[in-house]
Amino acid sequence: MAVGIVFALASLLTVNIAKAQQTTVDSTVINRISALEQQVADQKPGESHFMVVGLGTFGYVSNKITFTAPGGIGQSIKTNSFADADHYELSPMLIWRHSNNLLVEFEPSFDGNAIGVNWANISYFAAPGLIIHGGYFVVPFGIYSKRLAAGWIDKLAGDPAGFDMPGTDFGIGFSGGLPLGDMKWSYDVSLTNGLQLLPDGELQNAGIVDNNKGKMVSGRLSLLPFSNSCLEIGASALHSNAGDAGSNFTSANVTMFGADVNFVKTFNPFLVNIKGQYNRINVTNQNYISPVDSSSYSFANKTSSSFAQFSIRPVGVDNKLLKNLEFAFRYSNYTTPNSSAWGQNFHEEDYGLDYWLTWRTVMKLTYARSHSLSTANVNIGGTPGITDTNSIYLQFSVQF
């Protein structure tokens, strides 16, 4: 009996000690878990997120420029330099994801001469297929300026001539991409300050303070007719008052039309890439003042620019060296108004051999040959003649 009581007491004591130890262990684990949870909570980014990416382009260019005056002999100039303002860029891009509906983007840029801003824009993702944005942004017109101009995307060292209009502007815009059965379509429209007509008939962006009461409406519609998105066809249009308020150009209007195509498809083992764009600018007839004798003159202020680009890359071969090589060719044309002070018929051929170090890092070797025939009006200070340029570029470009 006594032995039984002692055994029962011993068992009770043992169970209590074990329970006490269990409680001690549990509280230690719980405290540790609480500490870890706090650490995770401290690290958790939430909906807000900030990141810096960007792009850099650097290279070497060798030029031979030959100018031939009417009836004269060609005079050549050779230049060699590390980069230049058209082929050097360092642009960090600051992106804030304020929430899942709000994105803030800012891209300063150094081009060798000055620090500028490529865009500073706030986008609100209002609904599926509807993004509302405002600020300083690339005007929706064609595909080159908005999608293809970055050095690590462009397969050739330089930009095609005449694609700097309509450029970047201050305003608001709406854009979106939407399904359409097997197809897809997109829209991108904006309302901005607009363009400014200069005394010689050329155009530039009006800037942050508008030069008149009129605003510029521009937009691009595109259709991707195949379910694999290999083909995109786009059409763009723009209209703007361009004359300074109170100037002789008050009635000046600019109308632009554009068409673009983008075809990308793998025909094993080759990835084939075809891109092209055509732009047309019409400015209503105006009377301009000659800088030579202050007389009045006029001309049909119509400008056109176009490019067609083809590239091929053997992505499907096993050889690492070959699969990272890409050959590219581009033909571009730029025709400015005949009888203006800046008239010319310009065309250029670019041949490129690229080596892709990574998906976003490329070494480009480009040979460019251009020919420009001046159609400028000599009586108002235009320079007649032919300019031939041969250039070789060795360019490194990276997205970081």
Place this chain on the structure above:
Amino acid sequence: MKKIKIKTRIWVMMAGAVILMSIILNSCVESQKVAAKGGAQLWAENCQRCHNTPSPTSFSHEQWTTIGMHMQTRAQLTDKERDKIIAFLSQ
């Protein structure tokens, strides 16, 4: 009176444009074939329209989410395309 008529006409036109836009946006439906596409396929088809297809290891999940929004503003991806591509790149 004429001003009031013009204003009314503008408001009617604007309302009509909004209604038309709403109808168009709501009528945009993807086919079953397109709806069945996964993130990997959409990544391969859409990114290379402008540049090489990115390596999923280049950025973290949070960064891909931010970049996805940025790319949607650039390339006018649909919302479903963006979400599926981000999900694939974040794996």
